[in-house]
Amino acid sequence: MFENLSERLERSFKILKGQGKITEINVAETLKDVRKALLDADVNYKIAKTFTDTVKEKALGMNVLTAIKPNELMVKIVRDELALLMGGTSVDINTKGSPAVILMSGLQGSGKTTFSGKLAKMLKSKKGKNPLLAACDVYRPAAIEQLKVLGEQIGVPVYSEIENKNPIQIAQNAIAFAKKNGHDLLIIDTAGRLAIDEQMMNEIAAIKQAIQPQEILFVVDSMTGQDAVNTAKEFNDRLDFTGVVLTKLDGDTRGGAALSIRSVVDKPIKFVGTGEKMEAIDQFHPERMADRILGMGDIVSLVEKAQEQYDEEEARRVAKKIAKNQFDFNDFMGQIQQIKKMGNLKDLAAMIPGMGKAMKDVDIKDDAFKGIEAMIQSMTPAERENPQLLNGTRKMRIANGSGTSIQEVNKLIKQFDGIRKMMRMVQRNGNKFPKLK
Amino acid sequence: MGLFSFFSKDKKETLDKGLAKTKESVFSKITRAVVGKSKVDDEVLDNLEEALLASDVGVETTLRIIERIEKRVADDKYMNTDELNGILKQEIIDLLAENNTDFLQDTNEEGKPYVIMVVGVNGVGKTTTIGKLAYQFKQAGKSVYLGAADTFRAAAVEQLCIWGERVNVPVIKQKMGADPASVAFDTISSAKANNADVVIIDTAGRLHNKVNLMHELSKIKNVMQKVIPTAPHEVLLVLDGSTGQNAFEQAKQFTKATQITALAITKLDGTAKGGVVIGISDQFKIPVKYIGLGEKMEDLQLFDKTAFVQSLLG
Ligand SMILES: Nc1nc2c(ncn2[C@@H]2O[C@H](COP(=O)(O)OP(=O)(O)OP(=O)(O)O)[C@@H](O)[C@H]2O)c(=O)[nH]1
Ligand SMILES: Nc1nc2c(ncn2[C@@H]2O[C@H](COP(=O)(O)OP(=O)(O)O)[C@@H](O)[C@H]2O)c(=O)[nH]1
Ligand SMILES: [Mg+2]
Ligand SMILES: [Mg+2]
Numbered sequence: 110m111f112e113n114l115s116e117r118l119e120r121s122f123k124i125l126k127g128q129g130k131i132t133e134i135n136v137a138e139t140l141k142d143v144r145k146a147l148l149d150a151d152v153n154y155k156i157a158k159t160f161t162d163t164v165k166e167k168a169l170g171m172n173v174l175t176a177i178k179p180n181e182l183m184v185k186i187v188r189d190e191l192a193l194l195m196g197g198t199s200v201d202i203n204t205k206g207s208p209a210v211i212l213m214s215g216l217q218g219s220g221k222t223t224f225s226g227k228l229a230k231m232l233k234s235k236k237g238k239n240p241l242l243a244a245c246d247v248y249r250p251a252a253i254e255q256l257k258v259l260g261e262q263i264g265v266p267v268y269s270e271i272e273n274k275n276p277i278q279i280a281q282n283a284i285a286f287a288k289k290n291g292h293d294l295l296i297i298d299t300a301g302r303l304a305i306d307e308q309m310m311n312e313i314a315a316i317k318q319a320i321q322p323q324e325i326l327f328v329v330d331s332m333t334g335q336d337a338v339n340t341a342k343e344f345n346d347r348l349d350f351t352g353v354v355l356t357k358l359d360g361d362t363r364g365g366a367a368l369s370i371r372s373v374v375d376k377p378i379k380f381v382g383t384g385e386k387m388e389a390i391d392q393f394h395p396e397r398m399a400d401r402i403l404g405m406g407d408i409v410s411l412v413e414k415a416q417e418q419y420d421e422e423e424a425r426r427v428a429k430k431i432a433k434n435q436f437d438f439n440d441f442m443g444q445i446q447q448i449k450k451m452g453n454l455k456d457l458a459a460m461i462p463g464m465g466k467a468m469k470d471v472d473i474k475d476d477a478f479k480g481i482e483a484m485i486q487s488m489t490p491a492e493r494e495n496p497q498l499l500n501g502t503r504k505m506r507i508a509n510g511s512g513t514s515i516q517e518v519n520k521l522i523k524q525f526d527g528i529r530k531m532m533r534m535v536q537r538n539g540n541k542f543p544k545l546k
Numbered sequence: 547m548g549l550f551s552f553f554s555k556d557k558k559e560t561l562d563k564g565l566a567k568t569k570e571s572v573f574s575k576i577t578r579a580v581v582g583k584s585k586v587d588d589e590v591l592d593n594l595e596e597a598l599l600a601s602d603v604g605v606e607t608t609l610r611i612i613e614r615i616e617k618r619v620a621d622d623k624y625m626n627t628d629e630l631n632g633i634l635k636q637e638i639i640d641l642l643a644e645n646n647t648d649f650l651q652d653t654n655e656e657g658k659p660y661v662i663m664v665v666g667v668n669g670v671g672k673t674t675t676i677g678k679l680a681y682q683f684k685q686a687g688k689s690v691y692l693g694a695a696d697t698f699r700a701a702a703v704e705q706l707c708i709w710g711e712r713v714n715v716p717v718i719k720q721k722m723g724a725d726p727a728s729v730a731f732d733t734i735s736s737a738k739a740n741n742a743d744v745v746i747i748d749t750a751g752r753l754h755n756k757v758n759l760m761h762e763l764s765k766i767k768n769v770m771q772k773v774i775p776t777a778p779h780e781v782l783l784v785l786d787g788s789t790g791q792n793a794f795e796q797a798k799q800f801t802k803a804t805q806i807t808a809l810a811i812t813k814l815d816g817t818a819k820g821g822v823v824i825g826i827s828d829q830f831k832i833p834v835k836y837i838g839l840g841e842k843m844e845d846l847q848l849f850d851k852t853a854f855v856q857s858l859l860g
Contacts, residue, residue: 145605148599148604148605149604149605149791150791151602151790151791151792153600154596154599154600216788216813216816217669217671217813217841218668218669218670218671218786218813219669220668220669222700248841249705249841250704250705250708250709250712251701251702251704251705251707251708252701254700254701254704254705255699255700255701255702255704255705256700257701258700258701258722259700262700303813303815303816303817304816304817305816305817330669330786330788330789332667332786332789332790332792332793333788333789333790334602334788334789334790334791334818334822335599335600335601335602335790335818335819336602336788336816336817336818336819337788339817340788340816340817357667357668357669357753359753359755359756360667360753360754360755360792361753361754361755361792361795362790362792362795363791363792365790366790385668385698385699
């Protein structure tokens with residue numbers, strides 16, 4: 110269902126070929142595709158509309174140089190604009206104050222409690238804070254218990270009052286407790302609430318009033334659909350929150366809600382949640398999110414993950430080869446081996462541009478890469494180093510040798526080319542998008 | 547026609563203004579657009595498109611619905627607004643898989659105990675829905691056993707136990723971190739030994755792209771069958787009503803890992819519409835059985851197609 114935007118653009122831009130300038134008429138088809146891609150990614154339909162209008166304005170009149178394909182130009186405009194909307198540089202969390210107070214807010218099940226734990230753990234280890242967690246969800250069954258279990262896991266005390274059903278009081282008492290016990294950071298977990306629940310919205314507004322927190326974080330599930338705008342706007346109107354946390358990005362959602370939220374409330378996305386474990390917290394990267402929304406894979410994250418968890422040497426070597434445009438099938442094979450080692454194959458595979466879609470319908474078992482590996486193994490050393498050697502007869506030999514078909518070999522080569530191109534593009538520009546000459 | 551023809555139009559309204567103003571129902575918009583005209587024009591279809599997209603119906607399904615309506619309109623040149631409204635609702639209702647029974651009726655037909663396994667991604671409302679279902683069964687005079695097979699999330703067992711106390715049904719549990727399949731086994735064994743009518747197994751939330759966790763579900767199923775070969779009789783996939791197009795992928799992957807027999811959509815007491823289930827129900831032919839409308843035990847209703855479509859367009 111979700112087609113990669115660059116693939117879509119490639120198709121629709123066939124129309125544009127040979128025309129010198131981007132005009133209303135020749136860009137129409139493309140913008141339709143952009144809009145569809147955004148809608149598939151759950152970007153709010155109004156924002157998708159506004160967005161494509163902006164892109165159109167920027168694209169109109171641009172010269173289609175012979176050096177750059179019109180679809181690449183268009184992808185660039187779209188990505189730049191998306192990343193811009195997503196917010197430029199990342200904004201750090203404010204932990205000044207004694208204690209600095211951070212208040213969580215959001216819908217039911219968005220991940221507030223889990224994120225409270227993650228944030229406490231991170232600020233404890235990275236900023237040397239002495240955090241205290243406060244359990245102010247007095248409604249959900251075992252909510253206090255949940256926070257206590259997490260507190261135990263990360264070695265952070267939890268302030269709670271089992272008999273007290275008044276979260277405003279509990280929050281105030283938690284501040285007093287933090288002061289008395291030398292905690293310089295207090296993270297307050299609250300109950301999930303719907304934006305239209307007047308009583309509950311009043312409650313959290315009252316908590317804010319009473320404790321004047323340094324930060325109010327709006328925690329939102331990245332799988333949220335069109336309703337994200339209403340919820341974000343409503344919470345912001347009531348709380349004037351200071352930042353957004355996007356959770357469950359370890360899933361395969363495209364996460365268009367991020368764009369919607371950024372568009373309706375001018376607040377930075379400060380963190381993302383990438384798993385259920387207490388370590389699964391990350392900074393927000395606007396460019397990566399832009400790519401994700403467009404379904405363009407996330408090669409930067411992939412390379413980073415590989416670097417982080419595995420062979421840094423190898424990653425550096427590969428980076429060099431990419432720079433020299435020497436990334437070859439041996440390296441590709443190496444990357445596959447790394448991915449296999451890293452587990453969670455589907456997650457990782459989806460990050461590879463062009464692979465995302467191919468992987469979607471595949472049941473990834475340990476032998477998921479078997480075909481690809483067999484094909485690469487059937488190549489001669491010379492072919493692996495010089496993929497351009499692969500002509501018809503060679504391809505046929507590889508297909509026979511690996512027990513695959515010529516189509517599969519062609520597909521592999523196409524994927525490989527895509528990866529190579531993307532890697533170079535990413536690298537040349539650091540984390541930025543390709544600049545036009 | 548007007549589909550995605552956003553060039554021909556100026557930005558009709560700024561985003562903020564659009565969001566702030568109270569939503570006008572599609573039906574009234576359509577009435578306005580059609581009055582005095584003999585055919586459905588682009589404006590009507592644009593309004594419809596907007597309403598469907600805004601309800602998370604998704605591009606593909608929206609286009610399908612609109613195509614079908616266009617076709618009907620073309621065949622039937624003169625149509626008044628009432629007829630059009632009727633057709634509109636019908637076209638959408640037709641996409642929703644047929645659902646004639648609730649679990650209560652089903653339990654009467656199968657042998658004892660009737661085993662329901664509840665699955666879904668993190669935080670969608672599985673445990674709460676189980677509490678609500680247990681309450682309904684209990685009200686109907688059935689004896690229920692709950693199995694705390696979410697042994698992973700912090701205090702998930704305690705959460706289900708509190709529901710057990712609320713509804714007054716036994717909860718079978720082990721320690722946090724225990725093998726969920728073994729909890730399921732214990733629960734069904736106890737229920738069988740005590741001649742209980744229904745077993746509901748809670749499972750840990752899992753994202754559908756985590757292969758190992760999805761395999762775990764098949765394992766739980768297999769172990770259940772050691773006690774009752776036909777179990778689980780139902781696998782209920784819980785979807786959060788505010789989820790967007792990713793729900794499709796959830797349905798797909800969970801269907802692949804376990805045979806999903808029914809859907810529940812939660813949190814429809816909010817402003818989210820849950821329109822994505824139209825496409826899901828159509829594609830996977832799985833009926834939506836229940837909707838969640840709040841956090842209390844009474845807040846579970848049988849899914850009503852007509853009411854759902856009305857809320858989607860209203
Ligand atoms: N407003 C509203 N909230 C709901 C509904 N169903 C569940 N919730 C809330 O959503 C949150 C998550 O619900 P749970 O039942 O714990 O969800 P779960 O799927 O078991 O979550 P995990 O086990 O953590 O994956 C809780 O705060 C529930 O009270 C509903 O229909 N409406
Ligand atoms: N996969 C994944 N699950 C998460 C993430 N954050 C939270 N969760 C899970 O989502 C569910 C709801 O989280 P919780 O913190 O209880 O949400 P709350 O109701 O907002 O406090 C739990 O099952 C968490 O384990 C995340 O980043 N990734
Ligand atoms: Mg919570
Ligand atoms: Mg649960």
